[in-house]
Amino acid sequence: MLGFFLRRVLTAIPLLAVVSFLVFSLILLVPGDPAVSLAGQNPTPEQIAAMREQLGLNDPFLLRYGRWALAAIQGDLGRSLFTSQTVWADITARMPTTLSLVALSMVIALIIGVTVGAVAGLRPGTLIDRAATVAASVGVALPYFWTGMLLILLLAIKYPLLPSVGYTPLTEDPVEWLRHLTLPALALGLAPAAIIARQTRAALSTVMGEDYVRTARAKGMSPLRIVGKHALKNAAVPVVTVFGIEASRLIGGTVVIEQVFALPGIGQLAYQAVFSSDFPVVQGVVLVTAAMVIFINIVVDVSYGYFNPRIRQS
């Protein structure tokens, strides 16, 4: 299991190298001389020269990339042009917020998705199944940022049950942490929940017809244990696949959700960096989010081996 995990990590290294090269190349898209555009309003020649020096623009491109990548491996992503904080410090300070949001969205998606999917899949064709199918279609199509706004309207303004802005760290107050993240995580998790519900329903209704389920039933195993032990474990592979596919959309969605709910995460950092043309910060955020997507996909791949040992062999 560990060997499989390590092998997957190794194959991710060249991928990350190419990704980092593309991220670094983004600066080529800045029209004209980046030093002029990034040196602020009406820069003096000295400021431009200083900016050229800071960006290392006097060296050949490949050399600049090599230097940047070497530093990035050691956790040095350069300095913000705006706050003169290191980019790494900016990102690590905001990482817990975004990771909490993404993790909680996934948990919510899993709980709602598997519950709805299981209830529907065990009674195919009934009214409850059809209601769940319609709900899933709507859930997939609902714009997550609008869902967030509706949740604010309903649960923060009309019935003030939960806060609609701000964040409390988990280490400070777990209850407030959860209260602040519930609405944004619910908004972000609803679409994946709907997709998971579809997958669970489809997988369950297939699995329930299999011979080993009939055998278990004949042995007198309780329906709840049949579902838990046999059916759900077999439905797990398509469900975790959803996380692999949805990871990049979920992480991209944090930018908008963090803005709607005023959460100080890395999405908000990227958003502010765009408006202050803080290019090193933008590059840092793109690199870190791409690495997050790669990591989630490794975890998904490795979990296949747990849910279905046959995959590990091949």
Add this chain to the structure above:
Amino acid sequence: MSGEATLPPGGAAPAAGPAADETERAGASRRFIRRFASNRLAVGALAVLTVMIAASALAPWIAPYRMDAIDMAHRLSGPTALHWLGTDSLGRDTLTRLLWGGRTSLSAAVLAVTVATVIGVPFGLIAGYFGGRIDWLLSRAADVLMTFPPLILAIAIIAATGPGLITAMTAIGVVYAPRLFRVTRGATLSVRAETYIEASVSIGSPAHRIIATRVLPNILSPLLVQISLMLAAALLAEAALSLLGLGVVPPTPSWGNILGRGFLEIRSTPQLMIWPGLTIALATLSFNLLGDGLRDALGREIRKGD
């Protein structure tokens, strides 16, 4: 390359297929229409989209007010006889803004999907048809692009080039391209193994003609489904970017920036975020249902009565 490749293009080229092939194809399309028409949800979705596209296209003629007309006497009004969907904080008619916004939002979505198609489909055909090293290389390139969250890459590109919907949606299209690439490649791989391709190869048809006349028509179904679903995703991406103020520049309306402005008034006039949100949700739901309907109608799975 055989001698056939030297035939002049156009008129002298042989017809798409023998007569039997033609009638079979006509039968297939009749069957498709029959199956699609029996799916009420998909037909409803198509009707909704047709109305939305027509209304947006005709906005200059059917909108009740001028695009930027201001009615200061009726700011933040609810639905009235004068303003069916109310007005925003500047006294602009919401219905008018939504009609005009549809032009921006729908064409932005089409732009992104067109970029994704133009990149993804040809490379997918090449990778799936030729296989080998070129397939390996293109597939790895797709893997790399897939690791970028579309919205974050679009924001990074906007950081470099400045706000603008065209750049932003082109970027979204580039990040979506691998998804179409994978669908095209997969479908091409399975068509490649069919006997009629082998037959075309053995009579010496050049690869580009086999791809254009034999492979492409046979992979259109999964492509259409994917394109329809992708339009929904692109519409959401446009809305998200404009909501953040990174897409279309005001005062040009788009569904996203109308929603963004409306959200600012959520405490006093919540309907300002209800209408644009509802419009976006209805459009994405319709594209999704249309995609599902196409999948069912074009699918090769067991047909009733066969």
